[in-house]
Amino acid sequence: MFKKALGKTILAASIGLSAMSAQAVDISMEAATAQSVVGLMPQTMASYLSKADVNVQLAMGQTLTKSLLKIANGSLDSSVIPPGAYLALKAGKGPYAKMGAEKGAEMASSVRALYGFPGSTYHAITWADNGINEWKDAAGKRVYIGPPAGAANAQITSLAAAGGLEKDTYEGIKAPWGAAAQAFQDGQFDVYVGSFPVGSQVVAELSLKRPIRILGIPEGTLPKKGLGMEPANIPAGTYPDQANTSDSSSFLTLMFMGVNASMSDDLAYTMTKVYMETREQMGKDNRLLNHLSKYSPFVGVTAPLHPGAIKYFEENGFTVPADLK
Missing domain, CATH: 3.40.190.10 (Periplasmic binding protein-like II)
Structure with a gap:
């Protein structure tokens, strides 16, 4: 009797966990103008992410140097990031000069990349x-x-x-x-x-x-x-x-998709997987994106890769550059 009850409890718990893992995740994302690849790619990818139970709340026309600060402080889940902006934040230079090198480096340390892409x-x-x-x-x-x-x-x-x-x-x-x-x-x-x-x-x-x-x-x-x-x-x-x-x-x-280091490995893995496995189709959907699949996913990446992204690349035969781990 006890074994049957215990079995039912374990089964119910397993079903509950499965239901939780199947629930859609809402994420915020920022990108540049809709007329550019930096806007077109996130818009197009959002529809593919929704099929993987990731709902993207996309804000267009943003100043990406400011989006990077939001990623760093955890108030934004994801954003397209210019490689030079990350390097400037890390050094406390350019648009981040007022915060100085120490504060800039501290903020940059919480930023991770999923993949790079041509803009x-x-x-x-x-x-x-x-x-x-x-x-x-x-x-x-x-x-x-x-x-x-x-x-x-x-x-x-x-x-x-x-x-x-x-x-x-x-x-x-x-x-x-x-x-x-x-x-x-x-x-x-x-x-x-x-x-x-x-x-x-x-x-x-x-x-x-x-x-x-x-x-x-x-x-x-x-x-x-x-x-x-x-x-x-x-x-x-x-x-x-x-x-x-x-x-x-x-x-x-060149750009990379940036996220906060606190993003779960599973979500980072899923977002990377969706981009890599749909970028060729995105080019077929819109000819202005047909160059995405011609570039290495590490091009333009200046921040360390998220562990979830690294897992995807290594599982699929990519050699991850040592300086991005």
């Missing part, structure tokens, strides 16, 4: 008839360099310098990503450097309103180390009314 390509756009045919022609002009306190500031000024336009020779304009396209059309700056997938509908529509030119940098130019970028190419004729007769070299951003 969007910087498009340095001008109106084709404004006399700016190459970067050096923008001397003395107004150049949009991203949102205030964003990691994009250093990336865009580096891109301009690679094209021959030094930082102190133009007026750098900062404004939120979401307001930049309209501000450019309203004449608030002369060069609009936006982060878009190559073939973006946003840029295509812009070119239909008025012919555009995309400023390029010398072919083969490598980005500065630590800024989280790789060389990229924007073919001539990509957009309907694009004045370029030859391809434009530029830089592509």
